Amino acid sequence: MPRPGKSSYSDQKPPYSYISLTAMAIQHSAEKMLPLSDIYKFIMERFPYYREHTQRWQNSLRHNLSFNDCFIKIPRRPDQPGKGSFWALHPDCGDMFENGSFLRRRKRFKVLRPEPPPLPGGGLPQFQPYGLNGSSPTSGFKHPFAIENIIGRDYKGVIQASGLPLASVMHHLGYPVSSQLSNMVSSVWPHVGVMDSMASMPVSHEYGPFGVPMKALCHPAGQTMPAVPVPIKPTPALPPVSAIPALTVNPSQLCPSTSPASSSLLEQTPPTPSAGKSALHSVLVHS
DNA sequence: ACATGTTTAGGTTAGT
DNA sequence: ACTAACCTAAACATGT
Numbered sequence: 082m083p084r085p086g087k088s089s090y091s092d093q094k095p096p097y098s099y100i101s102l103t104a105m106a107i108q109h110s111a112e113k114m115l116p117l118s119d120i121y122k123f124i125m126e127r128f129p130y131y132r133e134h135t136q137r138w139q140n141s142l143r144h145n146l147s148f149n150d151c152f153i154k155i156p157r158r159p160d161q162p163g164k165g166s167f168w169a170l171h172p173d174c175g176d177m178f179e180n181g182s183f184l185r186r187r188k189r190f191k192v193l194r195p196e197p198p199p200l201p202g203g204g205l206p207q208f209q210p211y212g213l214n215g216s217s218p219t220s221g222f223k224h225p226f227a228i229e230n231i232i233g234r235d236y237k238g239v240i241q242a243s244g245l246p247l248a249s250v251m252h253h254l255g256y257p258v259s260s261q262l263s264n265m266v267s268s269v270w271p272h273v274g275v276m277d278s279m280a281s282m283p284v285s286h287e288y289g290p291f292g293v294p295m296k297a298l299c300h301p302a303g304q305t306m307p308a309v310p311v312p313i314k315p316t317p318a319l320p321p322v323s324a325i326p327a328l329t330v331n332p333s334q335l336c337p338s339t340s341p342a343s344s345s346l347l348e349q350t351p352p353t354p355s356a357g358k359s360a361l362h363s364v365l366v367h368s
Numbered sequence: 369a370c371a372t373g374t375t376t377a378g379g380t381t382a383g384t
Numbered sequence: 385a386c387t388a389a390c391c392t393a394a395a396c397a398t399g400t
Contacts (some may be wrong), residue, residue: 134370141392147374164400185389
């Protein structure tokens with residue numbers, strides 16, 4: 082497998098947004114997750130432009146990690162000492178870019194934060210629909226991947242204080258519970274096992290995503306939850322970084338109006354045949 | 369102290 | 385022109 086080499090784009094600013102640079106770094110890692118410092122390292126090693134003004138762009142990058150729901154934070158296990166958490170890509174973020182442009186993501190549906198509900202036992206909460214055209218929380222949205230992050234962020238205190246599983250809180254709010262979230266957790270935390278339905282979740286583990294204790298993602302022992310049907314769709318995988326075309330031309334040339342829409346990085350093709358052997362590709366194969 | 373993470377605010381740019 | 389995505393700065397909180 083090709084490995085990224087030393088550098089590309091000389092001192093020019095690469096035609097990638099911070100989101101795509103970060104996604105590249107994460108996707109290129111063996112574990113599909115990286116601590117912040119390694120994301121910095123990946124970018125600085127490959128793009129000399131980012132070896133300067135580190136305060137500026139690293140602040141922006143941290144802002145992107147926190148602000149964008151396509152990135153999820155995964156706490157370290159006790160046997161993984163070090164600073165900060167790992168950052169991973171949300172399982173549903175595989176089609177963020179289209180039309181050959183890595184400067185801007187495809188247009189997304191607007192996600193509205195739900196109003197915080199009363200504590201459990203205080204009645205059903207009111208929530209705003211998200212997605213377009215008033216779609217319900219359980220259907221019609223195209224990019225639902227922000228939801229678990231929002232729930233986990235907004236209701237972390239409730240979850241931690243009550244010991245309720247995140248799935249229970251989400252169910253309480255009227256949200257579907259993504260099986261992909263469970264699958265991702267189990268892939269990152271193999272000892273947890275597969276949580277493939279709300280009715281059969283493991284218990285007694287310490288940590289999980291969102292800074293929530295693992296048990297909060299699982300069923301309290303002895304309790305059963307009503308199963309919520311969740312449509313399972315295939316998760317498009319991000320391509321290896323070697324498949325991402327290097328674009329050395331003016332960014333305005335990156336999105337020819339005649340190019341067919343493409344839904345994943347893997348499907349991108351270089352704008353010109355010669356660009357196929359572009360700077361980034363060449364450094365990728367000379368490690 | 370410093371790195372990491374969160375949030376707000378304001379400006380810029382690209383797509384429609 | 386309008387909107388969404390993006391960039392940058394900055395204040396502040398938290399963790400090591």
